[in-house]
Amino acid sequence: MVGAGGTLGIGMVGYAFMGAAHTHAWRTAGRFFDLPLAPDLAVLCGRNAEAAQRAAERLGWRSTETDWKQLLSRDDVGLVDICSPGDTHADIAIAALDAGKHVLCEKPLANTVEEARAMAAAAERAAARGVRSMVGFSYRRVPALVLARRLVAEGRLGQVRHVRAAYLQDWIVDPEFPLVWRLRRETAGSGALGDIGAHIVDMAQYLTGDVLTGVSALTETFIKERPLPTALSDAGGGLSGLSAGAGRGEVTVDDAALFLGRFAGGALATFEATRFAIGRKNALRIELNGSLGSLAFDLESLNELEFYDGTEDPDVAGFRRILVTEPTHPYVAAWWPPGHLLGYEHTFTHQAVDLVTDIAADRDPVPSFADGLRVQLVLDAVQRSAAAGGGWQPISE
Incomplete structure (x- = not known):
C-alpha cells in the first residue's frame, strides 16, 4: 500500500533495542538515499499504552496502538515492521501479509520450523499479489560483507573449502542477571543459538552462495536458574534498565552452541555462538578459505575486509x-568521504533502503522468508543433534 505523495506508511511492533534501531533506519534512509517511496512513521505498537506513548514521542512516531491487529485495518500502514519477541513473529507476519501489508520481520524468522514454514508459505502467497516480505539479517548490509560476497561470486577465492564463524558476547555472565524473555524457550525459541548463531549461519550461507546440508552440535546452559525480573520487557527485547525481583526461574534456552557443518558444495564449516565469552561484547568473525584465496571479516573492524590472493607471487x-569506504564500495557513496567510517546503525538504514526500493520496483527482497526458513532448518538440526549427544543431523530442504 502506497500512501499519498509516494509515501510508505510504517507500523512497527516493539520499540526497545531493535525498535530503536529500525526507527533510526526509517528516519534516516530517505535523507541520505534517493528513495522511490518516503517512509512515514505512522504508528508504533506496544502492549503497554503509556510506555508505547513515551517511546513514540522519543523516537518520533505519529501515533500508537496497543494491539497489533489494529495495524492491519489502518489505511496509513503499508508495511508492518516486526521487532517483537520470536513467539509473536508468525501470527503477526502471516496476518499482515494476508491483509495485504508488506512485512519486515526481525531474525530469527520464527521459533520453530513449523512456524517458519507457515510464514514462508504466506510470503509466497502474498508475493503473487505484489505484497513483499523480508527477514532482517542486517549484517548482509555491511559494505565490507557485500564486497566479500562479490569477491566469492567472482571466483576470487576459487572453490570454497572452509568456513569458520564465531559470534561471542558476554552480557549474561553475571548469574544474577534477570530471567528476561531472551532466556525463555517459550518466547525466544533458543538462546545464543537463535539470537546470534542465526546471524553467522545466514552469513555463511550468504557469503558462500551455498547451503548447509548437515550438522553435529553441542549446546550448554551454564546458569540453570536466574532471578525473575521486576517487569518483563514489553515486546522489544531491550536489555537495559532491568533489575532482579523476588523469586527465581529456570533458564530454558542454551547459553552456548558449538557445531560442525558441511555445505552442499563440499566445504567444511565450524560455528560457535556464546553469550559467555567474558570480555567479548559483540564479536562476530567469519573466515572463508578457498582454492585460490581467503577472506576474513571482524565486526569489531566493521569497515575492513581482509583478503588474500593466492594467485600472487609468494614473495x-x-x-x-x-578499507571499505570508497564511493565505489556498496552503499558508501551516499555517506561520507573515503576513510570516514560507518557504524552498526548504518546496516539497518541500508536494509530499509533495499526493502523500500524493492517494494517500489515490485520485486522480491532478500533475504526472503524462504531464506529465513533455511536458517531455521539449520537451527533445528543443531538442537536435534545436541539433544542426541552430538550425532550428525541432516538438514531437510
Whole structure:
C-alpha cells in the first residue's frame, strides 16, 4: 500500500533495542538515499499504552496502538515492521501479509520450523499479489560483507573449502542477571543459538552462495536458574534498565552452541555462538578459505575486509587490509568521504533502503522468508543433534 505523495506508511511492533534501531533506519534512509517511496512513521505498537506513548514521542512516531491487529485495518500502514519477541513473529507476519501489508520481520524468522514454514508459505502467497516480505539479517548490509560476497561470486577465492564463524558476547555472565524473555524457550525459541548463531549461519550461507546440508552440535546452559525480573520487557527485547525481583526461574534456552557443518558444495564449516565469552561484547568473525584465496571479516573492524590472493607471487603475497569506504564500495557513496567510517546503525538504514526500493520496483527482497526458513532448518538440526549427544543431523530442504 502506497500512501499519498509516494509515501510508505510504517507500523512497527516493539520499540526497545531493535525498535530503536529500525526507527533510526526509517528516519534516516530517505535523507541520505534517493528513495522511490518516503517512509512515514505512522504508528508504533506496544502492549503497554503509556510506555508505547513515551517511546513514540522519543523516537518520533505519529501515533500508537496497543494491539497489533489494529495495524492491519489502518489505511496509513503499508508495511508492518516486526521487532517483537520470536513467539509473536508468525501470527503477526502471516496476518499482515494476508491483509495485504508488506512485512519486515526481525531474525530469527520464527521459533520453530513449523512456524517458519507457515510464514514462508504466506510470503509466497502474498508475493503473487505484489505484497513483499523480508527477514532482517542486517549484517548482509555491511559494505565490507557485500564486497566479500562479490569477491566469492567472482571466483576470487576459487572453490570454497572452509568456513569458520564465531559470534561471542558476554552480557549474561553475571548469574544474577534477570530471567528476561531472551532466556525463555517459550518466547525466544533458543538462546545464543537463535539470537546470534542465526546471524553467522545466514552469513555463511550468504557469503558462500551455498547451503548447509548437515550438522553435529553441542549446546550448554551454564546458569540453570536466574532471578525473575521486576517487569518483563514489553515486546522489544531491550536489555537495559532491568533489575532482579523476588523469586527465581529456570533458564530454558542454551547459553552456548558449538557445531560442525558441511555445505552442499563440499566445504567444511565450524560455528560457535556464546553469550559467555567474558570480555567479548559483540564479536562476530567469519573466515572463508578457498582454492585460490581467503577472506576474513571482524565486526569489531566493521569497515575492513581482509583478503588474500593466492594467485600472487609468494614473495609479495599476504593478507591485505581493504578499507571499505570508497564511493565505489556498496552503499558508501551516499555517506561520507573515503576513510570516514560507518557504524552498526548504518546496516539497518541500508536494509530499509533495499526493502523500500524493492517494494517500489515490485520485486522480491532478500533475504526472503524462504531464506529465513533455511536458517531455521539449520537451527533445528543443531538442537536435534545436541539433544542426541552430538550425532550428525541432516538438514531437510
